[in-house]
Amino acid sequence: MISLTRQSKKIVIFSSILIGLLIISSIIMFVFWLNNRSGNSLLWILIVIIFFALISAVLMIILIVKRRGYSSFLRNDYYEVYERIAAALENSTLSIFERKEILLDISELLLQAQEKKRPVNSVIENNIEDFIERIKLSYGYRNGIVFNILSGIQNLLFVLTIVQAAIYLIRNTNSFFEVTMGLMMLPYMFLLSFLLLPLLKYLISRQKIIWFIIALVGLVSLFLGSNELLRRFGSNIAWVQTYFEKEITFISSWFIVIILILVMVLSWLAKWFMRRQSIKKMKAAW
């Protein structure tokens, strides 16, 4: 019998529900397509969605069941602490290399304690959040707001490209640069990049899985609901009409592609520079 931590069990259950819902809705869409047969592209999209949903379900279970690296030597009570630390580090200004280094050190500390038969709370105090904060500060002060804005910009560029690519595939347009989408997509993409994704990342880092689902469903419903209200009661207002009817192309040429790549690289460089500066500016604690 595979022994999972309580947190892993919760993640498996809720992710399975989400993937299940995705598959069910895809099947409903497929049945709808069978009745209407309105183009082959929809069928292919459905097949791709179901394929990726199944692959992600399998990968998710493998990732949770198969503990990676040295943490696999840890007993459940030690692994639970390791898992909490790993999740909390995900939502930080630390780079992937810094996080990997910390987790390697933590697994060594925990294994040593396990070997000496010391209880886990004698190694890491009960206040894990405070421990994480002190680890973050050991890399110097980093302005979280600026990091979040830079990450938001990166998210936005990523979302923009994915959405345009998806519409290109669905509509089967001649050229990627001719793809148009509703102006109303723009606030949605901003909301997703600067609010929803960081919020979800924060909730995952705090292992608040139920709140994660509530926030996801709540924010999407709020956005769709407010749009629907606007459409119903504000259709006479000029800007509301423009908001719903105007079609625009975001990535319209190679020039824009180059600009987007430049922005992406610059935001990465800014993060790298800020990390370097925070370490350089550290002073003695006495």
Place this chain on the structure above:
Amino acid sequence: MTENTQLIRGILEGCILALVRKRESYGYWIVEKLRESGFSDIHESTVYPILNRLEKRGLFMSKRKPSKLGPPRKYYSISNKGLVELERFAKIWKIIRNNVDIILREELN
């Protein structure tokens, strides 16, 4: 003793620099040494961020060596910058200790 106060952490930084001065050391050994020296309620979770900070500030150098437990163990050794900082700490500590002693002697006797 509240081990996480800024004062204690500052003092611990100096003590850890002193412990690592003579020999290459690893986290667990440093925690044990601190406990033996009277910091009996010290946790690894207090010492680890300090070690990390000292390393990032360039006061320690680190090297990973294989360990039978699994993950390669990180060994710390003091750098020249660390030696200068240790000397500075020792001087400041002497002044603080003398000042506190004078006040306590005058006020408590």
